[in-house]
Amino acid sequence: MASKRCHRDTSTTTEFLKGCGQKKRKGEVKLSFPELEELSRQLLVASSSENENCVRILLNYTTPESDAEFVVQSILSLQTFFAVRLLDGHVFDSGLRTMFDDFLAHLIHIASSPLCKFHLVRMAVLEAIMVFVKLNKKGHFCFTLYQSLIQALIYSPLEVDFFLDSLVSNYFNYIDVRYFTFMTMQNICNTLDKRISSGNNYVTQDGPQASLDHSISKIHFILSHIPPLGDSDTDFEVWSEGFLSKEGDNQVNPKRKEGKDGSEKKDKSAKKRVKLKLKFTKAWMSFLKLPLSVEVYKEVLVKLPQAVIPYLSKPEMLCDFLTRSYDVGGVVSVMSLSGLFVLMTQHGIEYPDFYQKLYALLVPSVFMARHRAKFLELLDVCLKSPLLPAYIAAAFAKKLSRLSLVVSPSGALVIIALVHNLLRRHPSINCLVHQEFHGKTYSHYGNADVASDIARGKQGVDVFKDKESDPLKSNAMRSSLWEIDMLRHHYCPPVSRFVLSLENDLTVRARTTEMTVSDFSSGSYSTIFKDEMRRRVKQVPLAFYKTTPTSLFSESDFPGWTFNCEQLKVM
Template identity: 55%
Template sequence: MASVKRCNSELKTLELPKKVKLKTLGQQLLNSRGHINNLPILLSFITPNTPPHYALESLLSLQSFFIPLLPQLPSSTPHSKQSNPGPETVYRTWLRSKFDQLVNSLIDVAVSTSQSQDALREVVLDAIMEFVKVGNAGKFHSAIYHKLLHALVHSDLGVDEILLDLLATKYFNYIDVRYFTYISLEKMARTVDGKEDKSRSPDVEDKSQLPSMELSILKMHNLLSHIPPLEASEEKLDHEMWNGLGIFIGKSNSKEHVNLEAKQAKSHKSNEKVLSSRNVAKKMKSKFTKAWIAFLSLPLPLDVYKEVLVMLHQTVIPHLSSPIMICDFLIRSYDIGGVVSVMALNSLYILMTQHGLEYPNFYNKLYGLLEPSIFIAKHRAKFFQLLDSCLKSPLLPAYLAAAFCKKLSRLALCVPPSGSLVIFAIVHNLLQRHPSINCLVHQERGAGTTRETSAGDNDNSENAKDTSASRDLSDDKPGIDHFKNEESDPKDSNALRSSLWEIDTLRHHYCPPVSRFVLSLENDLSVRARTAEIAVKDFSSGSYATVFNNEIRRRVKQVPLAFYKETPTSLFSEFPGWTFQFNDEDHQEASAKKQRIV
C-alpha cells in the first residue's frame, strides 16, 4: 500500500487529459463487457518504457478486471480443443491470452533496469503475486511464479537485489511460496548450463542476450540464501500459506476447488484435512534437498564456491533429508587444496563424526594442509579448532600423532608469534592425549625406532633387511634430524625417530608470550601427572594485534632497570675506543647556535 501511495503521488504530475482518458477506459472496462476493446489499449501501457504513472493507472484497472475472472478462465495450455467452440469459450480463451500477455508484461517491468520503474516495482510484484495466489482456478499458480523467478535469475545485474529483498521480506515467510521456490530453483539448476528450458518465456529466444552462466548461478545462490531456514516451519503447528486453499491438503479435497468464494466459506472444514506439521516438514525437506543437490552440481564460480562452503555446515547440512548425499561435493572440495580445503573441512568433519562417512585419506589431506600460509588465512580460527578436534581420538596411531607434532613444531620456526602460540596449544594437547609419543620430548641418540610402522602392521624379514641395508651411515651421527618435512605421507615422515627440538629452540624467542608459553609447556611435561588440555579457541584467532594488546594489558611485576654508580664513558666497557666527551659549555654553545639558525 505504501508503494501505491507513492505512485499515486506521482499521478499529480500527469497531464490531465491523458489521466482522465486512462481512468475512463478502466472504468468502462469494469462496468460493461461492451467496452472489452479497452483491454488491449490498457495493456499497451504495461511496458518497461512507459512512464510509471501511466503504467500504474492501467495496472490498477486491469488487476481489478482480471481478479474476479481468473477462476473462470481456461488453462493456459488446454488439454483438448473443441472442433466448434462456442462464443463464450472463444471469449474466455481470448481473455486468457490477454491475461498471459499482462503477466509477461508485468514480469518485464519487474526485472527492468530502468531506474524510473523503481517506484512501480513493488506494486508490480504485489500484482504478480496476487495472480499467483488465485490464477490457477483459485489455487497457487506455480507456472507464473516459476516464470517470475526465471526472469529474475536471467535478468541484468542489480535488479535481483531489489526484488530479492521484496520477496524475502514479504513472501518467503509463507511456506507454500518457499515450497515452489525450491521446485523452481531445482528446475533452473538443471537447465542453467545452456539446455533448453521449456518454461522460458517465448519472447526470449536469443541466448546471446542472456547473462553469463556464472551470473545466473550467483543469483540462484542469492535466492537460496534469502529463504528462511527450516527450523521455523518445523516448530510451527499452524503453517502460514500465501494461498488460502494450501498445497498440503489431503487428496479428498483435490476436487473441491471449483469456486473461490465457496471454498473460502468451507475453509474451516478443509482445515481438518490439512497434512500434519511433521508431513509438511518432510515434504519441505525433500524439496530443499533436491534444490541444493541440483545447485551444488553446477560449476560454481570461486566466490560463490567459498560462500557455499562457509554456510554449508550451518544452514544446509542440518536440513537435508540425507546429508550424506553431498559427500562427493565435499570430498572434491577437500581434494582441491589450499583455502578451499580448509573451508570444506568443517562440513566434511560433520559428515564423518555425525553421519558415518568413511574417508580413508582424510588425515593425509589434513597433514598436507599444514603450511605457513594457513596461519594468515581468513578462516584459520575454525581450522585450528577442527584440527585439534580431529586429533582428539585416542585411537590414532602413534606415527600419525608424532607426524602432526613434528610438522607443527617445524612450522613454529617460521610463522608469526600468534601462530606459534596456537601450535604450542595443539602440541601440548597431543602430548597429553597420546603418551606413546612422549619420547619426542627428549629423544636420546639411538633410542628412536629404526623404521616407523602403522598400528597393526608387522615388519617382515625382507623389508627389515632392505631398510637396514639402505640406511644412511650418517643416521647415527649426533645432531641429525630424521624427520622428513617435505614428505606428504605422515607414515613415511620418520617423526618417531626425531624430537621436538624446535620447541626448545623457541625458549629464546623474541616475543615474550612465546618464550613464556614454551616454559609453561616444559613445566607441564616435566610433571608426569596428567594436566588439563589447553583450549585452542583461545589462541586460534590471534594476530600481531592481539598479542600486542594482551602484552600491554599484562601487569608487569619486574621491570628491567639499568643502574650505574658512575656515568658510563664508553658504549662497551671492554672496548677502549669510542668514548663519550661531554662538556656543558660546548652543549650550551651548540644550543645557542641552533636557536639563531631557527
C-alpha cells in the same frame, strides 16, 4: 436507481473512450495523468463490451519505457480489475484472457528490464505478480507464473537485489512458497546443466544474455536465503490454498478421532516436512552440479555444515562433492574439511585418506587464511580421538612444531596450544619432548649417513622428513620437538611466555587441562598488541650503553664470525 447509475457510468465511459480515440487519430497518443486516472475509474464501472478497450489502453502504459507514475497507476488498475474477476470466479472470454496473459507478460518484462529503477514500480510489479500467483488457479499456487518470474530474474543480466530481497523478506516464510521455490531452482539448474553440456555458456530468457556466473550467483542467493524448516507452527504457515493436499484431505473422518496430543496434525506436519526435505535436497544437489565460481564455491562450503547438511533427506549424497573439494587443495580443501568432518562423525561416512589429506593441508599459508579459525578448531577436534595411532599424533605434533618457526606470532601461539593438547591426549608421544639417541639404535632410521652423523655427535641432524606427505613415512616418532624449545627465545614475548606451559608433566592429566584452541585461532598482530598494552608490567628490560652504538649488533653477538665492512662497501 441502480440501473440508471449503471447506464450513466456506461455512457460516461463510452464518451471518454471516444475522446481517447479522437486524440489517437490526431496523433496525440499519450494521455495526461488525470485522463489516465479517469480511465482507471471508468474501467471498474464499464460494461463488459467496453472492458477490452479500457484494458487495451492501460496495457500501453505497462511498459518499462513509460513514466513511473503512469506504470504504477496502470498496474494497480489492471490488477484490481483482473483480481476482482478471478475472485468472483468469472471466466474470461478469449479476448480478455489474451489481454490478461499479455498483462502478466508485461509485468515480468518490467521486472527484468534495466529501465525498472523506481522503488514504487518495483513494489507494484512484484505485488501484482504474486497476487496472480495466488489467484490465477482459484486460490491454488500458480507454479507456472511463479517459475516464469524467477527465471526472468535469474536470467536477467541486471542486478535484481530488490526483487530477491523482497521475496526473502515477504514470502519465504510460507512453506508453500519455499516448496515451489525449490522446484523452480531444481528446474533452472537442470536446464543450465544441459546447456553447459551442449557447449552454451550463456543463459537467456527472451532477452539480453546474462553470464553464467552471474546467474549461478543469483541461484545461490535464493537457495541460501530460504529459511530452514523448524518445529514451530509458524513454520507450516501456507500462503495459498490446497498445498500438498488431495481432494477430501480437509474433510473430517468420523471414524477417526484426533488424540489429545494432536497426533493427526503431527502426521500432516511430518509429511510436509518429508516432502519439503526432498525438494530441498533435489534443489541443492542440482545446484552443486553447476560450475561454481571461486567466490560462490567458498560461500557454499562455509554454509554446507550448518545450513544444508542437517536438512538433506540423505546427507550422504554430498560425499562425492566434498571429497572432490577436499582434493582440490589450498583454501578450498581447508573450507571443505568442516562438511566432510560432519559426514564422517554424524553420518558414518568413511574416508581412509582423511588424515593423510589433513596432514598435507598444514602449510604456512593456512595460518593466514580468512577461514583459519574454523580450520584450526576442526583440526584440534579431529586429533582428539584416543584411538588415533601414535605415529599420526607424532607426525602432526612435529609438523606443527616445524611450522611454528616460520609462521607469525599469532600462528605460533595456536600451534603451542595444539601441541599441548596432542601431548596431553596421547601420552605415547611424550617422548618427543626430550628424546635422546644412544648407540646402535640409529640403524632403525633407514639412512646410514644420518645415523653416522648422529653417532658421531654431529649437531643439527633431524630425521624428520618435513616434505613427506605421508605421516607414516615422516619419521616423526624418531625425532624430537626441538622447535618448541626454540620458541623459548622467540622475539615476541607472548610466544616465549606461552611456551612455558609445556614445562608441566602432561602425562599427569589431573594437573593440566586442555587448552581452548578457539581462544587463539583468530589471533593476529593486532590482538597480540592489544593484549600486551593491557598487561601491567612491573619490570621492564632496559639497555644501557656507555658509548653511543655504531651498529645494530656487536661482534660479541656473533662469536666466530667476521665481517669485512670494506669488502661489503665495494660490493
